[in-house]
Amino acid sequence: MKKIFALALCAVMMLSVLAGCGGKNDAPADNTPAQNEPAATPDATPDAAPEAGGTIGVCIYQFTDAFMTTYRNALQEILEGKGYTVTVVDGANDQAKQNEQINTFITQGVDALIINPVMTSAADQIISTVKNANIPTVLINREPTAEQMAVYDKLVYVGCDAAQSGTFQGELILETPNGGDINGDGKISYIMVQGDPENIDAQLRTEYSVKALTDAGKEVEELNLTRGDWMRERGQEIVANDLAQFGAQVEVVFCNNDDMAIGALQSIQAAGRKVNEDIYLVGVDALDAALNEVSNGNMTGTVLNDAVGQATAAVEQMEALLGGKTFASGEQSVYVDYVKVTPDNVADFMG
Numbered sequence: 001m002k003k004i005f006a007l008a009l010c011a012v013m014m015l016s017v018l019a020g021c022g023g024k025n026d027a028p029a030d031n032t033p034a035q036n037e038p039a040a041t042p043d044a045t046p047d048a049a050p051e052a053g054g055t056i057g058v059c060i061y062q063f064t065d066a067f068m069t070t071y072r073n074a075l076q077e078i079l080e081g082k083g084y085t086v087t088v089v090d091g092a093n094d095q096a097k098q099n100e101q102i103n104t105f106i107t108q109g110v111d112a113l114i115i116n117p118v119m120t121s122a123a124d125q126i127i128s129t130v131k132n133a134n135i136p137t138v139l140i141n142r143e144p145t146a147e148q149m150a151v152y153d154k155l156v157y158v159g160c161d162a163a164q165s166g167t168f169q170g171e172l173i174l175e176t177p178n179g180g181d182i183n184g185d186g187k188i189s190y191i192m193v194q195g196d197p198e199n200i201d202a203q204l205r206t207e208y209s210v211k212a213l214t215d216a217g218k219e220v221e222e223l224n225l226t227r228g229d230w231m232r233e234r235g236q237e238i239v240a241n242d243l244a245q246f247g248a249q250v251e252v253v254f255c256n257n258d259d260m261a262i263g264a265l266q267s268i269q270a271a272g273r274k275v276n277e278d279i280y281l282v283g284v285d286a287l288d289a290a291l292n293e294v295s296n297g298n299m300t301g302t303v304l305n306d307a308v309g310q311a312t313a314a315v316e317q318m319e320a321l322l323g324g325k326t327f328a329s330g331e332q333s334v335y336v337d338y339v340k341v342t343p344d345n346v347a348d349f350m351g
């Protein structure tokens with residue numbers, strides 16, 4: 001992951017140097033957007049290279065989120081490497097606060113916005129705000145519906161197809177020597193540790209991880225499903241409770257993300273269980289901590305949620321918008337592929 005990240009950044013920075021871009025700005029990592037800088041003049045020709053040096057506002061739903069930390073750092077590096085003046089703000093998981101931040105950026109006259117909404121359900125409101133202000137906007141990580149996006153043609157979503165990550169989690173279990181049925185009773189008994197259920201990534205990973213098993217003809221038994229809101233401590237608590245309640249019945253622990261899986265692992269180990277021997281554990285994201293655990297055999301696998309790839313695509317789409325591109329309805333989602341990570345290929349993702 002680190003290696004891929006470093007290579008991607010090098011490539012981006014070399015391109016910036018070749019293009020003669022400069023003006024790197026140290027954006028404050030707090031909630032106070034910096035004073036406005038002179039804006040670049042957007043090129044009216046679709047797909048033409050825009051001038052570097054514009055001001056970009058980036059809204060992140062919550063800085064304490066482990067995955068979004070990798071993502072926002074990548075975004076900031078790429079944008080600054082291209083000579084943009086960037087301010088990244090923390091929505092602190094509070095939609096009202098994020099709405100104010102968006103309005104502040106608009107008042108300051110930023111050239112473009114990149115927004116990771118706090119609530120998917122706030123998409124209509126966010127979209128109408130940026131549309132009224134006529135600001136080119138890239139939404140990331142929390143996907144609205146095609147109908148919601150269709151009202152504004154200077155809007156695009158960059159993310160991943162969440163169903164794919166769920167399918168890959170199910171496949172990771174099917175690929176184990178006993179296909180997830182450790183006790184040989186003919187069914188796969190699992191617990192599901194869900195992210196924030198308002199988020200489509202949480203909904204689809206929950207659904208498609210199990211669907212991969214049933215599509216393969218397996219019988220499944222859900223022992224428990226609990227929301228862990230993407231947080232490590234919640235993963236730890238939930239799995240500690242479930243193991244106390246269901247004990248050896250638990251064969252598989254599905255976590256909608258790696259941070260919760262790392263928490264789950266602590267409880268699995270505290271209960272004296274051994275991953276890949278008497279229990280399986282899978283996550284999503286390929287955080288560095290999870291890659292280490294996959295490599296040590298303490299996680300069955302994870303799924304790369306490519307933060308650098310998505311940050312790169314978000315900036316590409318932002319530049320297309322700044323170059324005058326508009327998006328037809330039904331064509332406003334740009335997806336980056338997930339990748340299955342197992343002990344066999346984990347080294348490819350580690351620094």
Ligand code: BGC
Pocket residue numbers: 065066067068141142195199201230256257258259284285305
């Ligand atoms: C990631 C989670 C993260 C969430 C935030 C998901 O795509 O897998 O780790 O907490 O996005 O919205």
